[in-house]
Amino acid sequence: MIRAGIIGGSGYAGGELIRLLNAHPQVEIIFATSRAKMGEYIYQSHPNLRKQINLTFVSPEEISEVDVLFLATPHGQAQKEIEKYAALAGKIVDLSADFRLKDPAAYKKWYGEDHKAPEWLGKFVYGLPEIHREELKTATYASGVGCNATATNLALLPLVKAGLIDLQQNIFVEIKVGSSEGGAEGNPGSHHPERSNVIRTFSAYGHRHTAEVIQELGLVNATLTMTSVDLVRGALATAHAFVKPGVTPKELWKAYRALSNENPFIRVVKEQRGVYRVPEPKILAGSNYADISFDLDMDNHHVVTICAIDNLMKGAAGSAVQCMNLMFGLEETLGLEFSGLHPI
Amino acid sequence: MIRAGIIGGSGYAGGELIRLLNAHPQVEIIFATSRAKMGEYIYQSHPNLRKQINLTFVSPEEISEVDVLFLATPHGQAQKEIEKYAALAGKIVDLSADFRLKDPAAYKKWYGEDHKAPEWLGKFVYGLPEIHREELKTATYASGVGCNATATNLALLPLVKAGLIDLQQNIFVEIKVGSSEGGAEGNPGSHHPERSNVIRTFSAYGHRHTAEVIQELGLVNATLTMTSVDLVRGALATAHAFVKPGVTPKELWKAYRALSNENPFIRVVKEQRGVYRVPEPKILAGSNYADISFDLDMDNHHVVTICAIDNLMKGAAGSAVQCMNLMFGLEETLGLEFSGLHPI
Amino acid sequence: MIRAGIIGGSGYAGGELIRLLNAHPQVEIIFATSRAKMGEYIYQSHPNLRKQINLTFVSPEEISEVDVLFLATPHGQAQKEIEKYAALAGKIVDLSADFRLKDPAAYKKWYGEDHKAPEWLGKFVYGLPEIHREELKTATYASGVGCNATATNLALLPLVKAGLIDLQQNIFVEIKVGSSEGGAEGNPGSHHPERSNVIRTFSAYGHRHTAEVIQELGLVNATLTMTSVDLVRGALATAHAFVKPGVTPKELWKAYRALSNENPFIRVVKEQRGVYRVPEPKILAGSNYADISFDLDMDNHHVVTICAIDNLMKGAAGSAVQCMNLMFGLEETLGLEFSGLHPI
């Protein structure tokens, strides 16, 4: 059994981690920390876990050695404590934004401040198995992934891998997200009467996750635009790009099917009939799947690619557990078999 | 023109008051106060009013004389300042719970503390025109109404007026409410990911609005049970009572139709076909209607009566404006003609 | 491996059955039928199952022998074909209403027509393990459970078992339900613009599931009132009953805890703090838990008991698989371990 600890277990990603690890056949949770909820039962914060796990949250100061440490702390904290954590755990999976970018200059550009542990940036493998599977198998440290970056990267990865995309042209990615993306702490805009029924474009350009798209796919012309909609879990990226002249739907099919064939959690959804013809996040709640698709307007070489994920799963805790599985030589899908629900 | 002032304009009921009074053909808003939003444009708090009203919120200390003062302050404040307010305004309509109950002992029982201005309790007319229309026409001071009390009172009023109810038996009232009832201030339970999709029975018995049902209808055996559902505006009361032996559906029809005939904002909804056969709050958003109905199980003398309202309108600001109309000798429906929307 | 067949796999309960059985470590799905979707991939109807199951729906005429047959057909069909099904399968679990009631007269009273196979009614065990666990262990045939009946029965079962309830008094059960309870076929009232945001009391009394409450708990004075709210999955029963004079909260705690201790899927939720203090269906989506609670108004001996379930799980497919586990001597919780999600 892999002995696991979780730093920052009372947030939403932390809660999903606890849920997944607690049900994982090869993992034993040794502790989960929460400064705010210290001493309280985990199931008081994550009521779905009542009768499933009987631990209480402990102080981050009381942690002990484990085989793997998951960091689900707010942005900026992991980089301050990384030496301490590395001394306690053979392997680390960080869900925050702290170790996603390789380049300290990029970090400063997008996050507005110097990185506190720049020498550690190179030690982390970016935690998206669909891009870094082989490196993750031997990795000691894996970073988290931005949920919006993940939806974007998986929507466009087939085009990039197959060299179909016209890199000179601009790429606009419209991402619609549910409210859980904002985290477990409320704010005036998350108050139910204000947040219900919204279509709220809260970031027109310049979203930090853009940095992960540039780093991982090299798409320097990509712009991410964020819109909140009335949903708790889920993110949908609709990306507008241009293919090179002469690219056919057949080539796109080949590229998208290839990604699906090579990756257990990637599905192509492109149906001619029925209600569910395109990727939709609603049926992915709780699942680690990323559903992808494309639509080619041949007259204009304009391709619309789509990716739907559960932002807390494939966009956070699910990818983190998938990384752990790879890092420990386990079956990649272990503990991540839940299919999602229909209807929901 | 009636010169009106609003104390406490940045909350939800205050915002509705401003919307209604601003569009009212016989009213001019002189000021609206907000300690928290002082100096800001009203439309920054109530964005629907952009381009409709150009006032900023003023401090409660800066107010001047007006013909009518509406108090939309949090519970407990109006009673502390009532002398001051009465000196400034010829008439007062208080939307809070401070002057609803006539009996200081009842106030203490339900609100847990002594009333600060018990001598004023008797000066206020309870602000539900369907019960106190004639008194309101000559009133100087009108209280607000509890939204849940109003849904309950209007569901049961026809039975009580017609003497059909068996007063010895218990009455259970199940009230389902939207999130705006909790007010404009957020809390952990109102955070969208936690408040969405809920069916949350947050008060099994002992709700304070029970006091208004007892006072207004004399139903000492009534229990109100509160359940939050996923909706912003609206409250539905489903009341379970017993009719006296021998009471027929015809008598109930007569009682419910009578209330509808006597009151411009009461409608009986009891259809045999179509989608909208029973009262539903969703189509009442923004309207001052109270839709009522009943269903009689003759085998058991058990009657289920229903009332749907918009908690911010008929349950708060709408009834307040209706009271003002009566108090100033205006047409009762003036400024309250909006029908609600379908679909919504 | 248990070889299983599903009759009627394209509806919502059928879809959940397929999801559960496909992931069940001791079951192999041999076929699932659907007259309407014959020849189509199951994942076209249940898109969450894409890449999880590759079967197509077959005609009900093409079915073969299996160890267990699940019937998820519309009401009234199973009773016509029961002889045929019994010839094909060693054991049968019927999810429809056809074999829930033991008494043909009760069936006629509540369903309005004579039962087509009354001699079979006695052969079925009512499929709620929390009441009939021991019989189910040796049963050949198990019935389904009504979702609303289940929420009601589990809310009141502790009171009944402990003999705390005053059986002379009326019991009012207010049940709030999501839209999946209406099944996969649309109607004018389920059209999204009409069904969204509703609080719609569609049945004041006389709901058919009342028959199951009377049969299983002997509560002849129970009335079920049904209200639709804006949610897809989930049902909450709030039951109003009276306890015998002198009954204390301590006795209620004991009764509710006992049910939880004896049953793996029963949880008592009665917290003094936090957001999730009472049972709520939203966190149960996909899980087989029934969360129960109570609140005692000692002044009136009035008790409010609450039960939250996922209507498609504990109220349908989940209980059916739980029955199968018992009937085949497996661990009762096998294949039903999913905890539900938070947030959702």
Added chain:
Amino acid sequence: MIRAGIIGGSGYAGGELIRLLNAHPQVEIIFATSRAKMGEYIYQSHPNLRKQINLTFVSPEEISEVDVLFLATPHGQAQKEIEKYAALAGKIVDLSADFRLKDPAAYKKWYGEDHKAPEWLGKFVYGLPEIHREELKTATYASGVGCNATATNLALLPLVKAGLIDLQQNIFVEIKVGSSEGGAEGNPGSHHPERSNVIRTFSAYGHRHTAEVIQELGLVNATLTMTSVDLVRGALATAHAFVKPGVTPKELWKAYRALSNENPFIRVVKEQRGVYRVPEPKILAGSNYADISFDLDMDNHHVVTICAIDNLMKGAAGSAVQCMNLMFGLEETLGLEFSGLHPI
């Protein structure tokens, strides 16, 4: 009083027309037709109008002469009957898509069939007052507007009028819409359990409303992409375009403010603080406002423009009544003063 008739009153746009015209101080509704609901009270289809209007739907064959006829029939019907309607009414406002396009070839391209009355196309003024106010003042016939076209046109109109846009570059418009846009007739995809919680990109390119953007703004490079979200009323267009080199935020402010100043229903929403900083359709339900905004990424000359509307109001019935006001020399805003609600 203007005597008005409505053809096709049982749909959603028809219902809104009836609501608006019934409350309009200068209009008397003479009839509303509905083949499906003939003989039924209008309030049975549009329950918000109970106690507001007591007419029943009549057959389209029974109509008489009126001053103005509103056509709210399904696409393709108005063009077949236009001669008949013109003989009955001095003025016509058509809400359907039949007379929006001036060019029969464009009609054939986007609607896939020959127009049945091409000689009438030139007689209609496109019914968006923000573009055609002067022509509408003398028009006999006004067309409807596509709701998605309207959101797009108003998002981009300031840029086009001010000549700031780089017309050589592609324009991508992402439109998120509520379920009422699909009309009052249900389909498998509008069934509540399937339609709730969706983010469903149902049209990647080629939407018919594109034709209205090309015709009205000359933007031949515009692509509209449609995504359904969980909301009943409302549409938000987020348009991505490029400004000419050197264009500054100041010029954009000027262009957007100008449109707002010239048009009573246009508001610029671009706040630095508060919850409502950008246009959002939720607060526009029932109102005729179009809220617009922009965001300029100066590094890339990329401008994101936004427009929020109520698709049934500014995108349909509201604009139609606004046209009528202009055509009859009335105050443009008459009967359209409702502000929308907050919260909702």
